[in-house]
Amino acid sequence: MKQPLLSFTKLIKVGGTAIATLWAVSSHSQSALPDSANTSQETRSSAIAQQVPKEQLNKGLVYNTEQLLIGQFAGLRLVPSGGSPGTGAEMVMRSGTSLLGNNSPLVVIDGVLLDPFSHSLHASNLSWLNAEDIATVSLLKDAAATALYGGAAANGVLIITTKSGRTSDKMRLLYNATGSVSSLRKKADIFSAADFRELIRERYTDQQHLLGDYDTDWQDEIYRTGFSMMHNLNLSGALGTVPYRIAAGQVNQNGILKATRYKRNSLAINLQPSLLQKHLTFNLSLHSSGQALRLADERAIPAAMAFDPTQPVYADNNFGGYFTHTRPDGSAIGSQINPVSLLEQKENREEIQTLYGQAHMQYRLHFLPVLTTNYRYAHVKSAGDYRSEVYPEMAYRQNSPIDLITHRLKSDVTYYETFVTLDQAIPAISSMLDLKVGLLKTKRENESKSTEENKNELIYSRGKRITTKQENLSYYGSLGYTLHSRYTLKGSFRNLSDVNYDEDILRQRSIALGIDWDIKKESFLASTDVISLLKFRLDVGWFSKVDEPNRFRTALWTPVQGNPIDYGFAGPQSLVDTERTRQKSIGLDFGLMDNRLSGNLGYFQTKSSDLFIPFRYSVGSGYGSSYLAVGGLSVSVLETALHYHVVQKGSANLKLGLHTTVARNEVTSIGDFVHKYTFSDNDYGLALVKGEPAQVFDLYRHLYDSNGKPIQGGYDRSKYGYAIKYPMGSSQPKLYYGISSEGAYGRWDMSLLLRGAAGNQVHNRANAQRSWLYANDQMEYLSNANRSYLATGLISAHTESSHFLEKASFLRMEYLQLGYNAGRVLGNKMEMRVNATAQNAFVLARYSGQDPEVANGIDRGHYPQPRTFSLGLNLTL
Template sequence: MKQILPQPIKFLRYSCVAFGLYITTSAASLGQNQPFADSTRFAADTVQFTYKPYELSAADFNKGLVTSVEPAIIGRFDGLRVVSGGGAPGTGAEMVLRSGTSLFGNNSPLVIIDGVLLDFFSHSLHASNLSWLNPNDIAAVSLLKDASATALYGGAAANGVLVITTKSGNAGDKIRLQYNATGAVSSLRKRADIFSADEFRILIRERYPNQQHLLGEHNTDWQDEIYRTGFGLANNLNVSGAMGPVPYRVSVGQLKQDGILKTSGYKRNTLAVNLQPSLFQKHLTFNLSMHNTRQELQLADERAIPAVMAFDPTQPVHADNKYGGYFAHTRPDGSLLSSQINPVSLLEQMENSDEIKTLSGQAHVQYRLHFLPAFTANYRYAYFKSDSDYSSSWPLDMASRPSSHIDLIKHALESETKHSEVFITLDQLLPAWSSKLNLKVGALKTYQENLSQYEESQRSSILYTRAQNRQLISENLSYYGSFGYTLFDRYTLSASFRNLSDSRYKEDVFRHQSKAVSIGWDIVKERFLANSEFIALLNLRANLGSFSRLDEPGRFRSIGWSPVQGSPTPGGSNWYVFPGPSNEIKLEKTLQKSLGVEFALFQNKILGSINYFQNKSSDLLIPFRLPYGSGNGLRHLSVGDLTASGLETALHYTIYQKGIAFLKLGAHATFIRNEVGSIGDATKKYTYSDSDYGLALVEGKPAQVFDLYQHLYDGDGKPIQGGYDKSEYGYALKYAMGTNQPKVYYGISSNGGYRKWEMSLLVRGSARQQVYNQADAKRSWLYANDKYPSLSNATRSYLENGFISSHLESSHFLEDASFLRLEYVQFGYNVGKLLGNKVNLKVNATVQNAFILTKYSGQDPEVSNGIDRGQYPQPRTFSLGLNLSI
């Protein structure tokens, strides 16, 4: 049963959820106006006796101009690491729980929105999978981590479940109108550390005087040329209430955001409708919802970011030439030097855009028996459709264009999903033994069709056209159930399972399965603690779960497609298991164990939780590249093993709470260790593809270590040009070192108020991970002679190392990427009632990404794969907001 706290401390629910703890003040607080026993809410309830889902309400989301789910929750849940894909507007983020359970499969939590499972398939090449959902329409986000809660959703939930509940109207409410707006200004937080034009001239004249004739006469700050101040504006309007027995909510949202990299931008328009009619004294209830979104992304060519580190600052942006009027380096015979790219040309001559249309809706019908109200029968139909149209074009006279006749690329992605689900629930109190029984049984059928259409062409001729269509059609059927029982209001037992068959796999051996069991003990209700004034809450829980799945390897996703000639037709493409004999391909299996305790001390003034977990994954799928000319380019083997274990802690402390003032502090931290157990008998080290050089899997090491040459240093500690540790035969040796995955990540939150003033902030960070600074490795050298008809700039690290050539796989550029970031700080003021007490006004001011404390020399230490190629920097943002309610 849910933990019920005394009435005087109702404020606890609103302060604790922000720090990873969930304590409810009443049995109805999970959704008193949500009569539906949907699968996600039931999963939380069946394990509520021993596990309280970590929930973040909309009021506790991160502040400022927050445009999607990921930035709204980053740094708020212990165990969940969210890393942005960069600072471009609308970009996605990587979410990983407890370092993941697979080496090449999906490691993100399963996302469930209002009871509907969201597929992992990418609905756009450039936007987040969740960017279509307006954060203003979200009521709460919960994170399920323990196996007893997640096993209900199958193997896809091995990495946790992110449950998103959208807003709805409340029964009996009068009409209510709300409007909120946020205006923001963004700028570059940190510039790349490169030489200015005058500094560059001095270097060339001092060190390469014979080449100073190549210097130009201009002083061009290429960073000023590609970066700008970005402006953003978000408007949201919603009306809610109830028309008789029909609660409703309708909202519209509009967002326009400029990127700090010139030519980049993002627009989004959203419409959300929710109706919850009921009949027969709420024994028959309906939940009808719809979300319609249109997104437009203007995509800047991010190659301009590393290009500014190399391009000669003494040359102009524009020139009178045959390359569209943009300066370009040429050889003495006039031919183009393609190795150096004018950064402004990349931004202004390239036109890249992506338009995404998304439609999501569901109808959920629930009947609660008159003679047994604890029993419900449910049916849900859900529909999701997404269309993405990407286009990239450039003039044929562009200096940095691809070396072909192609000047137009189009890529369309279409995704359509249909869900049909039936389930029954029983939630029965048994007073005789102070017990409670929860049961749930259901079935879900899903049909999904994904289509990819790719075309390259020359706009002025039909002779240069190449197209490829790919289609994936799948159907799956799953059966699931859960059981929960509480005895004497303090001993609990729960179990859950799911069995899923997928039409993409032609053998029944690939049926996905999950199952888990949990036990709990509410110790504080024992007689020896019944009258304790020191301990208000003490719950102990233990979980054991098993998950199996077969995921498409993310790094080689395209191999799962089957080509379709012309227009796709139903059944025209079947996608089966990956290449290789069936005895080489197995389900990926994960065994999860956890043990946790939750406590409240000093009359709930101190709240906390400690959780130990261990995940052991086996038969992990690894793609091996075959020798050239041997047919299939990849062979997949189920030979990988991965173990992860760690400790999660969360603590909340009410420092002061009295009258018109309060101050609260919260913190959470995750300590984690993972190790690759095996990658097969044929090799002890697995090197990633060329695009990810520098990363490897090594037995006995953490997942994704760096595979680099060990650089040697002279007696003064200066790196030696070309100096690497070598074998007895004179070959440079590579070693496994570092890892791109932190061993510790944490968040520190605080909120306080005095009278009408409020303040909140979030500081987050991670420690003991490394980033390979490839951007610096490419430009930390300087050399010029008669063979070089042009000059290239360098980073200031050249003054320390003196390199005359690049060292692209040197350990010298592997840096400590530990950091502490002030994610946001906000000050707010409640103006109060206006216009005859009809309107309430609140205003706020926010700074996002104010500063970072780190030893990393690059622009930002947070890089999703640990290799910094010069990613789109995350901007510093100042915003003003207002909220009007009538």
């Protein structure tokens, strides 16, 4: 039996959903060839397949796909990973379908199903694609459409169509540039040097000798104003009957945290030749991207909150000239590190090269034009090199022999696909038939290599290489039947097999059915002018999937009777199980007064079972970790949307939009042998508890005195005196909403997006670590504190206390842009448009930290999202 080795990937935890307004308009720059699913059947309902052109998406300093989509689709929540340049966002569809697996929509670019996992340690798997090369983005939500893509589409499908030329186009040269300035929106609320010095004199008089003579704002020392530039140049048109588009892009962004920077150079080429009077057409495309990230040790952020503000940044010493707390013998006290030293004495870099290319051939039969045959070959190749080097004189370097860490990630994915489509009208019975069948073969080869070494003394070196190969074969199909242009029955399926296994081939399946009823076309509504659109839809689907079969297969075991943690495991399962999901949805789309007022209402219900959860088990005298398919998750979501065309008169135009999403999720099972599963590492403080929301907080319940102040060490305890942790709150909002506006008057135009969330909490771990102050004769140095210390009076950290669990509801101004179309300039030789954009200008929230939007709900002092102002120039020749 063939078994690939364990592969390195990133786990995406269960999240929520975000919401914003969009306006469905057709694109002027799409591929002439359909992909295997983006055809009429899947895009009939605007509420289910929302298609938005790039021009209607986010604006400003926006250069990757995640930035473009934040807040744009109902039910799709994108939470930025932080403010570091080049990083992506956690993308979750309707609270997800898995407890530990991937909860992002499946991404399809020009018909190619993209690998959902990033092959970079820091950049996302979509960061290579220049946002300027995107023509339209569509989101498939209903099961009848998404099941065509398999189990990986249980969380929806995000279809990205890139730009191409058109036969009717004359040659056009377009150039756009954006210059931006970014700054810190909000500082952490800590004591200044003067206030800290006064506090020590008042409360810890005997430790005044530990104070320095300087006035250092450590946050000013680590943050800066970041200047950025973005350029795009593209040439499009047609050479005879061959449309073409050639585009180049460059991004150079400096982050607000010193030492952080992102650069990307991209190239895109598209050709669409045709033969035999367009019965034979080709779509040839190539995308190349080179990314370079300069990363910071983000521990500098909490370190700046903690370091003594009365000490200097630099000093005359043996640690590279950076002030360091030392012992009498001159050795560094490594428990507190100079924040500037972390940024300037450590160098983290990553470079990623990506090549994406495909050739899609379509032949429309001469003797049967309603039947088309398609063949696609695509190849995606990526290589990422990460290097982290610590300078030898750095203070905390003395505690570790490691000064150089490297990682290399390589990926090669090849796609071979053939499919047939049939769109046949049957006038005799007033019917329309849509049929698709296809076969896709995918080959993947991943390689991971890492090393740790001491490059100067050569006394320590180790490394490991992991290579995995995977080959999948899937067949799929869909059928749509429409009667009298009013009643549509649709269905789709996909079956995927992992051919790496000889005896027990891993299979992932999906199947779904749906009905649509165009009520407006019924005779009793045909004559009314008030109702312009009224459609009803109903869908149900079943999905089974394994995000990473290599990982789960090598680590999945069957428990014997009793508690697996105590009794161990009987042995490996003979079959790799799959996570299973059942989805149901019902909705209504409407339009009034010639669609001047339009909207939709949808209810979605998802029940997932056999979800993987890792558990520890005993092996001899030690412990191991394996996955059990014992988890369950139930999700219910109600989505509403309203679009209103307020003004439409002459050159004046104003549109308003409002979306709301109410989401509820509940863990229905984590196995019969445990009552709570707790996370570790970066998610420590979160848990899975049956009957509670996913990502519930697991904290000690703090007790308070008669004055309402938290008691030092005062936790709710058992009868044996042990502090008890309780499930409480959730990092996932219960309500998501978005408000947008687009307007134009004469040559001026304006667009705005506000988005927000309510009903979620964030555990302010950064505050918990700094909301105390204590000094005695054994102290070797002083640490700063958060100003909340004045209210708590705590003398030690309470990092798992419920006192620091805060409401994190917020309203954020995603962007506001004002533009002016100057028309033809320079002797009528070119068109010019200029714009000014503000991003993240304000956030309204009661949360005391720097930013209420934290991916996993635990704020350790993460890289804050910057406030950015941009000026843009667009020229067309």
